[in-house]
Amino acid sequence: MSRQHIDHSHIATFAQERVNLPKDKADEYRAQVRRLRERLEGYLREHPDFTLKKMLLSGSLAKGTALRTLNDIDVACYISGAGAPGDVPKLLSYLAERLRKAFPNFSPEQVKPNTYSVTVSFKGTGLDVDVVPILYNGDPNWYGKLVSQDDGSLLATCIPRHLEFIRRRKDAHETNFAQVARLIKFWAARMKREQQGFRFKSFMIELILAHLADSGHDLSDYPEALQHFFTYVARSNLRELIVFADYYETSCVLTFSETVKIIDPVNAKNNVCKLYTAAQADAIVNAALDAGDAIDAALNAPTKQETARYWQKVFGSAFQV
Numbered sequence: 001m002s003r004q005h006i007d008h009s010h011i012a013t014f015a016q017e018r019v020n021l022p023k024d025k026a027d028e029y030r031a032q033v034r035r036l037r038e039r040l041e042g043y044l045r046e047h048p049d050f051t052l053k054k055m056l057l058s059g060s061l062a063k064g065t066a067l068r069t070l071n072d073i074d075v076a077c078y079i080s081g082a083g084a085p086g087d088v089p090k091l092l093s094y095l096a097e098r099l100r101k102a103f104p105n106f107s108p109e110q111v112k113p114n115t116y117s118v119t120v121s122f123k124g125t126g127l128d129v130d131v132v133p134i135l136y137n138g139d140p141n142w143y144g145k146l147v148s149q150d151d152g153s154l155l156a157t158c159i160p161r162h163l164e165f166i167r168r169r170k171d172a173h174e175t176n177f178a179q180v181a182r183l184i185k186f187w188a189a190r191m192k193r194e195q196q197g198f199r200f201k202s203f204m205i206e207l208i209l210a211h212l213a214d215s216g217h218d219l220s221d222y223p224e225a226l227q228h229f230f231t232y233v234a235r236s237n238l239r240e241l242i243v244f245a246d247y248y249e250t251s252c253v254l255t256f257s258e259t260v261k262i263i264d265p266v267n268a269k270n271n272v273c274k275l276y277t278a279a280q281a282d283a284i285v286n287a288a289l290d291a292g293d294a295i296d297a298a299l300n301a302p303t304k305q306e307t308a309r310y311w312q313k314v315f316g317s318a319f320q321v
């Protein structure tokens, strides 16, 4: 690949300046969640029968894959006890009512149930915290039934293992795994703004990238890593089964009838992409083809200006050199 005008280091600088959530912000938001979690732990010490058992930072802030545009903090809350309603709207009211009990210094309006989570708003500084309920039966590995943020269904899964799964890939590809994931998420966010109905969930992006990383691909050159990702999506047409052997034998994965089949690394029965239609998968494949073509063109363009113009087809006008 030609590296004459824009190379790996330009993409890395762009990521630092425009894509990534700055470290001081990430630290501040993590501390915000830590204080909530510690307050719940204090309440639990005094009320051991309380049914909210644990709060856990989940989502991109926990995985180190958050973008600068992060606008809320995902926290999972484990709810146990026979009294917890199985019906999602009731469960959310129940969770809100319990959170108000554990956090009496928050006014009731600061703890509000919405469609699939409970939002805890902070006055003044800090982001809103989105508390997602997990129905919990005491499993020692913290498996539980997570309320899906896509459609409110209950998904048997394990957030701590998801974090561990991502951590392993980050350890194997120091800084590069998280960085390439963030660059692709940035591209996907731009596609969502430009194309009505476009969806490409962050967790899917991370799992596809993990699949590529696991097959031995080096992610240390960002133009090449991005090109590899887009080429894989285009070539597989997003119809190839993706499974991981971290927590179960891949031979126990059953046949899935859905279009896109990327199986939850912690639960062989959960297809993370079950809600994606063929049209939505095709939209991702087409967008990946365009992005791959743009990167090819960028790497062969004769002038710096033209090279930048092709990279802007991938990352938008935010990309400047």
Ligand SMILES: Nc1ncnc2c1ncn2[C@@H]1O[C@H](COP(=O)(O)OP(=O)(O)OP(=O)(O)O)[C@@H](O)[C@H]1O
Binding pocket: 058, 059, 060, 061, 063, 065, 066, 067, 074, 146, 155, 157, 158, 159, 162, 201, 202, 203, 204, 264, 270, 271, 272, 273
């Ligand atoms: N279909 C699913 N099945 C199991 N777990 C899921 C599923 N969707 C999301 N999760 C869990 O929720 C977490 C957050 O979801 P997701 O990756 O889409 O958002 P995110 O990492 O917070 O990214 P963003 O920056 O877009 O907010 C995942 O890391 C995973 O633990």
Ligand SMILES: [Mg+2]
Binding pocket: 059, 060, 061, 072, 074
């Ligand atoms: Mg999130």
